[in-house]
Amino acid sequence: MRILFTTAPGYGLTFPIVPLVWAARAAGHEVLVATTGEMVDAAARAGLPVADVLPGHDVWQELIRATGSQEQTPGFERFLAERGLTEAYEKLPRDGGPFSLFTLTMTQGSIEVGRSFGAELVVHTTDHPTGRLTAVALGVPVLEVGNRVSWSSRDGSFRTGRNFYDDDELSLTLRAQLGIPDGPPEVIARIDPRPPSMGGLVGDEPDQVDGLPWWPMRFVPFNGGSAVPEWALQRQDRPRIGVTLGTVVPVMSGTSSLSVVVEALGGFDADVVLAGREADLADVSPLPDNVRAVGFLPLSAFLPTSSLLVHHGGSGTTAAALHYGVPQLVLPAFADNPMSAERVVDRGVGLSHDPTTVDVEVVRAAVRKLLEEPAFGTAAREVSAEMALQPSPASVLERALAAFPG
Structure with a gap:
């Protein structure tokens, strides 16, 4: 056919x-x-x-x-x-x-x-x-x-x-x-x-x-193909936190919320993976020592070894984190982003905050909560198991x- x-x-x-x-x-x-x-x-x-x-x-x-x-x-x-x-x-x-x-x-x-x-x-x-x-x-x-x-x-x-x-x-x-x-x-x-x-x-x-x-x-998540770097395959003793605003938000709304997130995570004992087009990340600098900018690396390359994903609420991004059973912090931008955030919060797989009012302390408090309270990881793994069936x-x-x- x-x-x-x-x-x-x-x-x-x-x-x-x-x-x-x-x-x-x-x-x-x-x-x-x-x-x-x-x-x-x-x-x-x-x-x-x-x-x-x-x-x-x-x-x-x-x-x-x-x-x-x-x-x-x-x-x-x-x-x-x-x-x-x-x-x-x-x-x-x-x-x-x-x-x-x-x-x-x-x-x-x-x-x-x-x-x-x-x-x-x-x-x-x-x-x-x-x-x-x-x-x-x-x-x-x-x-x-x-x-x-x-x-x-x-x-x-x-x-x-x-x-x-x-x-x-x-x-x-x-x-x-x-x-x-x-x-x-x-x-x-x-x-x-x-x-x-x-x-x-x-x-x-x-x-x-x-x-x-x-x-x-x-x-079934597809975020593009790539050569998966060795570090992405390895689980660390400390958490790995993915961060992305996708491809549309940086163009339409800018990267001010991303700068806040990067500053906040610079104070954590964690490996931070910052994914996005190099042109979109140009204003997010300087990067803390624990933040790795990886360009347009597909989420599927590093989510399997991640403990948390911070993102804009894009549906594909939300779904990829669900597939891999990873809790989420959503800073919803526009379109259906707020709806993604609402569903994440309602199901207990993550937290959300308005990106226009987010600050360093808010991000740090949310990240600590998501990493330290096991209920979020449990709920995320439950949804992943549902999807597999x-x-x-x-x-x-x-x-x-x-x-x-x-």
Whole structure:
């Protein structure tokens, strides 16, 4: 079978679905990832065939310009005009997150790529409606995959109306512009990757919402590949603490909270691993002697030997720590970060604090609590054990193909 995977162009939006693409390819299916921006190279480095649906344009930079009320770049302005999308762009909500912009700019290219590829099935992430529209245009069914452990539209915990459904103004504009038929695609199932005790499905029995089946799936962390350094494989006598703000927060909100965390942890008898792009960490200096800056080293390289992770609340980061049974201190930034933090605190696997008011003493007190009170580690290991019992991506794919129409 020829399966088209459509994802939005962000690490936290694309990486969670990579293990499912691997499963499809390992099962002998032809696969193609339809995305753009940095994810073209990231998917290729993950060993996947990928097509750039918006070549020549950096939609992330246009998003940053739009949220900052800056003018479009000339090339992007021409692109919108040539596609007849200028009016639709001007109507996009500036406070609605990136999803509407991704849908506006990526749908035509995704349809064209899917048609050329001969896609028989579209697999799309919940937050990327382009996949749904592509499936309707191609007349093929979809498998919708949740790519976050912090929310799911199954329980209504992240509904925005305009961003995720087919009857909003943007969708109607694109349907008219691209000749996409009315109505939703045929949905085989929707996949929920959350652990049972954090809102996910219990066991492997499907749930039913709005007449559609929901299936559970184990979250398998993928943070990129790397050569794992020797120190990351070794457990130390003193705690190892990972620290990251991901890839988006440093660009959108800066690194002031990261500087506070680094200063606070410099006073601990612990090995601190600071992960992030070198350009994003340039202002976080000088580093204490016990802090090791490791660049863009995947979390999976050092989380197995870590005692704690301090981070921004990105869903993939949150889920990776859960997978490895590591307690967390979350300093939530924006988007669904606060929801991730809330679920972490409610389940007892970590603590949270507002990054705009955090200071050195607050961080030190939280870290001491997380390292010294065993309840956090116990809860984190319980969630990890739950996740290990959920159906693997390979088994979910097999189930989906068994339910494939015809």
